Amino acid sequence: MATLSADLNGNVSFPSSFQVSNCSSNPNFARALSFNSNSRKLHLVLDLDHTLLHTTKLCNLTAEEDYLKIGTHPHRDVFVLETVITKLRPFVWRFLDEASKMFELYIYTKGNRYYAGLMAALLDPRNEYFPSSSRVISCEDHGIVGRYKSLDAVVGCNYSNVLILDDTEEAWTEESRDNLIVVDKYCFFRHKMGLAKSHAELKTDECGYLAALLEVLKVINRVFCDELARNPSGVDVRDVLQLFGNNC
Ligand SMILES: [Mg+2]
Numbered sequence: 001m002a003t004l005s006a007d008l009n010g011n012v013s014f015p016s017s018f019q020v021s022n023c024s025s026n027p028n029f030a031r032a033l034s035f036n037s038n039s040r041k042l043h044l045v046l047d048l049d050h051t052l053l054h055t056t057k058l059c060n061l062t063a064e065e066d067y068l069k070i071g072t073h074p075h076r077d078v079f080v081l082e083t084v085i086t087k088l089r090p091f092v093w094r095f096l097d098e099a100s101k102m103f104e105l106y107i108y109t110k111g112n113r114y115y116a117g118l119m120a121a122l123l124d125p126r127n128e129y130f131p132s133s134s135r136v137i138s139c140e141d142h143g144i145v146g147r148y149k150s151l152d153a154v155v156g157c158n159y160s161n162v163l164i165l166d167d168t169e170e171a172w173t174e175e176s177r178d179n180l181i182v183v184d185k186y187c188f189f190r191h192k193m194g195l196a197k198s199h200a201e202l203k204t205d206e207c208g209y210l211a212a213l214l215e216v217l218k219v220i221n222r223v224f225c226d227e228l229a230r231n232p233s234g235v236d237v238r239d240v241l242q243l244f245g246n247n248c
Pocket residue numbers: 047048049050051166167168
């Protein structure tokens with residue numbers, strides 16, 4: 001598991017001693033090359049709530065957030081859907097577009113299938129990034145509601161070729177956590193977030209986090225692809241990720 005944190009401007013930073021050019025000579029990376037990989041393109045599993053968006057019930061809006069119901073506010077990425085309101089994380093459409101060029105994308109939420117479908121339609125209105133139902137995994141797909149998320153529920157990938165982005169490490173099985181990048185939680189509304197004032201109340205928003213995270217993913221993908229080109233049968237993305245998490 002690697003943790004990426006951001007400064008106040010949303011800039012994500014690597015461990016200070018990490019240098020991509022050093023990877024091939026790193027003993028950890030040499031060990032990674034002894035592992036097998038069955039796929040040449042990485043998969044990226046994306047959590048929904050507090051990772052790509054923030055949803056709350058309309059009845060949970062504070063008086064200062066109530067203006068969002070009207071629809072004349074400046075946010076073009078706020079959606080009122082039946083009894084809930086959803087705010088997409090800034091840059092998320094561009095993030096998905098760029099990420100889809102490097103990864104096979106999946107949504108994986110502990111929410112139900114109906115909610116997952118609604119959110120997928122907001123994130124991917126042209127059905128480009130999650131083109132089949134198997135790319136959108138909800139609680140009905142991974143068993144009992146409340147059970148841990150597991151990469152075993154993600155069709156078409158194995159542990160050596162998949163990354164996870166999620167704000168909650170505890171949501172995942174132990175064996176899935178080596179594939180996990182824990183992201184900063186995106187909070188727009190105030191309800192239960194412990195905020196003195198929410199972005200919605202202040203009419204502000206997070207700035208730059210997903211853009212910086214995308215750059216991190218580009219580096220991880222480049223390292224993985226470079227090593228795969230050198231050794232087509234022996235790269236495990238968990239070992240690439242460990243180079244970041246272990247502050248090598
Ligand atoms: Mg979450």
